[in-house]
Amino acid sequence: MxxxxxxxxxxxxxxxxxxxxxxxxxxxxxxxxxAPWEAATGKSPTHDHDHDAGNGLLINAANEPLWDCEQSGTLCMTAAASIHAALHxxxxxxxxxxxxxxxxxxxxxxxxxxxxxxxxxxxxxxxxxxxxxxxxxxxxxxxxxxxxxxxxxxxxxxx
Ligand SMILES: [Zn+2]
Structure with a gap:
């Protein structure tokens, strides 16, 4: 060794x-x-974050969401988290x-x-x-x- x-x-x-x-x-x-990933953000709140945090969705280069909570219509990621993830x-x-x-x-x-x-x-x-x-x-x-x-x-x- x-x-x-x-x-x-x-x-x-x-x-x-x-x-x-x-x-x-x-x-x-x-x-x-x-990649590239983009963040699609909105002002409506997620069900488990502060209302001010907004919502976010990551979109891949094929224009598909990476995570949409099983199409529940309730987004789980904050706007800040989705922007951060897209940057990385x-x-x-x-x-x-x-x-x-x-x-x-x-x-x-x-x-x-x-x-x-x-x-x-x-x-x-x-x-x-x-x-x-x-x-x-x-x-x-x-x-x-x-x-x-x-x-x-x-x-x-x-x-
Ligand atoms: Zn050195």
Missing amino acids: NQPTTPDENVLAFLDHAITATEEAARAAHATDP DPEAVLRRCTADRKLIALHHSDGFECPACAGEPWVDEDSEGNGEWTRSSINAPCPTLVVLAEGYGWAEDAR
């Missing part, structure tokens, strides 16, 4: 797994409900995954030196404990990679 040999490898393995799982979920959703449709998620993979590749490319990895590890903390974006030690992963991983749920206890 191969054990990670550098501090970055745990983070990189986590990122690859998380991005791959995210891409697979987005492709599966796109297969059943093709499968195409948007795949663009984000591609961008993150490019950032990871750039981080390790020839001719580009990650500022957080460059030079000797050190932390210059201000009075509020905010450090510079650099490694705190040679045994710490790159903070740039850690920030990327945090977007996928990486936490201190995930190491």
